Every structure is written in C-alpha cells, then in structure tokens.
Amino acid sequence: MAETPAKKPWEIPRQKMPEQDPKERARNFREVPYGYSPEQAVAEAKRCMQCKNPPCVGGRKNKKTGEREGGCPVEIDIPAFVSLIAKGEFIAAARKIREKNCLPAVCGRVCPQEEQCEKTCTVGARGEPIAIGRLERFAADYERANGGVSPPPKAPPTGKKVAVIGSGPAGLTVAGDLAMLGHEVMVFEALHCGGGVLVYGIPEFRLPKEIVRREIEYLESLGVKFEYDAVIGKRETIDELMKEEGFDAVFVGTGAGAPSFLGIPGENLNGVYSANEYLTRSNLMKAYDQLYDTPIARAQKAAVVGGGNVAMDAARTALRLGAEEVTIVYRRSRAEMPARKEEIHHAEEEGVRFMLLTNPIRILGDEKGWVKGMECLRMELGEPDESGRRRPVPVKGSEFVIDVDAVIVAIGNTPNPLIPQTTPDLEVGRHGTIIADPETGATSKKGVYAGGDIVTGAATVILAMGAGRKAARAMHKYLTGGMRNR
C-alpha cells in the first residue's frame, strides 16, 4: 500500500490539463491540450483510491431509476492502469489499457469520460473525479513517443479470409483483433485514407491525424491489408466478396455518414454546408493548408446549426479558418445540448457565441446566390417529449434575421444506405440501420457481421470500438468453430 496521503483524495484538486491559450489556438489547427507531464500524471494517478469494486469500470446503479449508469463501455481495468502510472510504469500502463481498448490515444482524447468512467468515480462523489481520460491519453502518448507499440505474438495462420468494410473505429478494431487471432484481414475503405470519422470528421486540433495514421501502421504491422478507394456495394457487393473473392466472413462498419438537412428554404444556396462537407473539406482534404487545392468558404460570419460535438467541431473549425464571428444556433437550451461539456467549454473560451432556443426557418441569399442571412424563430420549452427532454415550441411572431455568410448544418447523420441497398438479404431497421445482435454483431446474413454507427446510428468512438471487439470474438468462433465441431 502507498503511504496514506495527508489529505483525502477528494480534497486534492485534479491536475490541470495544460492547454494552448484560447486566443491563440482559435487561429491555428494545432492540438488544444498539450497533455500531462509524467510528474502530473503520477500525481493525478495517486489520487485514485483503488476501489475494490471499481464503479469507474462497472458503473453504478442509479437509486432513482434503478438503471446502471456510467462505467467503462469496454471495461478497461482502470484502477490497474492508474496504479501502474502512479508507480511510473507508463508502458505497462498502456499495455494494460490495450488489453481492452486498441485505440487508447484516440479514446483518451475523444471519449465522453464525464458520462462514463469519470461519472461514477468514487472520488468524484465528493470532489473532482480522477482524470481517467487524461491518464489514458498520457499512457498512450508516452508509449507512442517511446518506441511505439510492440505487437504481442500472433496466433498461427488459420487460412481464413475476412473482409472488413469501413476503416472507422469499429472496422479497425475488428481488423486488429482478427489479425491477432491468425486470420487474413483485408479492410476496404471508400475514401483515400483510413480512420473513418477520426480522419474526415474530428478536426486536427482535437485529434491529430498523425495518431490515427500510427494506429493504422500498427495494424499493418500485424499483417492487416488496406485497400482504399474501394466503395463496396458499388464496385463489389458483399455477395461477390464472399462467393467470388473467397472471403469467409465480412464485417460491415460503414458508419452513419449521410448528412441530414433542415429542409427549409434557401438550404441549397452557396455557402450552406452540411457539417460533413465542411469538416471533410477542412480535415480530409486539408483545405486549411495552403499546399492543398480543395477550396472552402472563408466565412466572416458563420452560423452553425445544432448542439452536438459535430456542431462544436464545425464552429471551432470556422474560427480557425478565419471567421470573425461564429454562432451556434440551437433550438433547445444549454442543458439539452448533446455535445461534451469540455467541447462546449472550449468553444466558448475560443469565442464561439451561443444562440440558444432558436430555430432557423429560412436561409436568405444575395443576388449572387450566396448566403447573406438566416431567419430564425425564438423557442421556449414546453412539455417533455418521448426523449424526456422538454420540447421546444416556437414563440409566435418572434422571427428575426441574423447576418451570416455561411451556414453549417450539423443536425445529425444517418446510416449510409449503400451496403443495405446492394445486399438484399441484410435486414435493416426503421432508420436504415443494419440489424445486428448486440452481443455478437451477427446480422440476418450468414457470415456477415456489423457494428458501430451503422448499427446504432450516430454514437461514439468507444461504442463502435466495443461493438467491433464483440463482433471479432463472435467472428472468430464462426470461422473456427465449424471445423472444431465436425
């Protein structure tokens, strides 16, 4: 046992994350937080009480609703890795995390820890919870900076071939796990580089693309093959992959990449973007970099419609592309905003304005067909709807116009229909999601598994990764079980 600290852990404030100054960072694309120093990481890790039955891992029962809440979706052994950090064994800590999470440098940055592990941390009940996410990031970054990840020994080849469609967190996880188990894995990705939302959606200043590239290189070192520019459904169908190209099983991790629009007049004016387009131009096509050719509107006054992480990313990107004024327009109140607290806070610090309880009804254009304004209605909160959140209702006669030269619509994404449309025997749910067993990822089609946003609808990186883990386990059984049974 470590010596008992003079102060109780909840009396010690959590270690502050060193960050770029808001004024400065709002004009560059470099990552916002710098990460803990080893000293900070050790100090933070020492606050952990090493609970016997850690609620940061397993969650806790909510006394009012009776439901389990919080906890780590992939059950990382949090006290174990935290105690390794406290002892200065940083590489061992990273290995510990990797047992359950193959993308720690990514998850340490983008997971909503405040809703998961940190929500139910024992120390958090009395003070500030252990900064589990920051420690995860620290361990992963330390490992990467010090020689990288050495792959554990691989199982001997099984002679089975697996196709993974989509290289987002779900697909990458399946690919890594199945390669470790000795299967031959081929990842097919529609875009020209791998990572899914991690490369085209989440901006550089929140998740440096170098990290994603290193994760992909790691998978390549495990023998995973990547084929880019491969739109499955269009070029080969799943049936063709299985019947003609000899794949024994297929995992579908094609995400929820189809953008929704508001359906209001003026939405096709120049200067109106889906968040997907805006972020893809900036992130994937690197429109912010002089050396790259892809253009993007350099707005002076941008409005971003929506209240989720995607909206925050778009707003902060607009600032960095030189906008003088960026306004988030959201129809509910702050309490209902689905974005992470930290992201809202970052956006606010950088100068993004929030126009809450406001709903756009029309986009106005100038004589050149470019956006010049957006007409909105004020809203007030009425009765709760099915989601339990109070429904926003328009205030009569409250129309007003805001002055903008770009509008970015970030109100959600739905599953991409390409695969379901071209795979007739794949059962699809009401919202276009593929129906899959939550425990195994098995779909209605033999040998075909699915997971991530294509199954759940737009969710999180860690849930996509967790679904990939479960599917990989089930696929391994499917691929090897047949032989053992006979």
Next chain:
Amino acid sequence: MARIVAKRIIAPNTVRMDIAAPKIARKRKAGQFVILRAAEESERIPLTIAMSDPVTGTITVIFQMVGHSTMELGRLPEGGEVRDVVGPLGKPTHIEKFGTVVSVGGGIGTAVALPIAAAMKQAGNRVIGIVGARTKDLLILQDEMKAACDEMLVSTDDGSFGIHGFVTQVLEKTIARGDKIDLALAIGPVPMMRAVCDLTKRHGIRTIVSLNPIMIDGTGMCGGCRVSVGGKTKFCCVDGPEFDGHEVDWDLLVNRQRMYMDAERKAKETFRIAHPEPKSD
C-alpha cells in the same frame, strides 16, 4: 495508385486517358463515373467513364483542362500514375428498349453520351446521335459515336464542319422530320442541356440529362453535390448523375457550380506560373 496506360490529346485542351483499373472496368455500366485525385494535394474530381475494357482492365476518361485540377491531371504523363481512382459511382443509366432514342452531346459531353448511346443501341433502340461543338477541332469521338448510332448528325456553331448551327437546331429539324422520338438524352454544357430540355418539353419528349455538380466523396457522405429535381433536393452522386431534364432546377445547378470560381481562378493562375506548359506537349 493507378497507371496511365495511354494518354492522347484528342482536341485542343482535351485529354483522353486510359487508366488501369481492372475492378472498375469489370463492373462499370453506362452512365457511371469515377472520382480521380491526381496527387496527394489535389482535389477529388468526378469524371464519367467514357469507355472501359474488362479484358485489358482499363477505363477511359476524357476531360478538358479547364481548371487547376483538370490541368494538373492532364499534365500527368503516359506511364505515370493517378493517385486515386474511385468507382464506379452513381446509378447506371436506365437502359431499356424505348424505340427511338436521340442522344444529343455537346462538346466534351459526347464522351458521356457515347457509352449511353452504345448501350441504348445494344438494347434494341434506334439511336440517332446528334453531336455538336463550337468548331471542327473540338469535335471528339466521331468514329466511336458513328459506330454506336444508327444515324449521326454533326453540327458546329461556326459551320466549319457538318451542319452549321447548334445541336438544338439539328434536334428541332429531326423532330420536324416526323420521327417519333421516345426518349432524348442531353449531355453537355448546362446552357446546351437546358436549351434541349426547353425544346423537348414543348414537344413532350422525355429527356434525361447527366448533371455535373461539384463533388467530394461521391458516396452520399457530404451533400456538396446536391441538386434540385422536381422541387426535391437530391444528392447527385448517389441519386444521379442522370435525372429527368424537365424537372431540374438549372439556375441552382449553375450557381452551385460557380461556388468556388474566384478560388479556382486564383489556383489556375498560380498553377500556370509554377508549371509553364512544356513545348512538346
């Protein structure tokens, strides 16, 4: 990476490229397109597949070097490599036996019209091809088009070859001749497609057009390619590229195509200065 197997300048500023892409060549159908990226820093540009050969595994694209990106692509040498080739994208043309089909191709649009005309003929249609260009030098794919059509009419705006006049005038004459036309295809610059649609609408002839808005991914992910057809917003890359020409909002299309004109003009200039045209090209 995909190798450029052959490259030819077939008209002023107009490049024909045969690219090794066996999987695409095997799968593509008339009306579909690919997205190309010349190099790491380049834009993604959509181009219709004019021809493909599943045996040699090549696809043919034909494009005019009009902007920075097409210039950059056009400068890649034979034997060189295109960074990315994605496809086949978009819905194939709906091919069936309609009866008599008129295919109107203006300028570079002939490259798009050719595979559709060929497929229509193969399906048992009588295909009348109308091919036009500003001037004789800009007429492309004459032989290929002739082979794909039962009858071919050629016009130039300046009268330097074939009928003196616009393709719409030729089409008008063909209609006046009394042939019963069951379907028209109009592919080319927007003003031409629009003029053809105005004409065919008056005569009650169903008309299919192939649209070319700005695109990025080509898979329905960005919505940058949206067009308005029959008052509804469509994503051209997945719902199209072919639509009922009488329902298209042309003003919107033109406006959206111009979205980055200023940025493009600047890029083109910079490119010209940085890469002066080699003399022997």
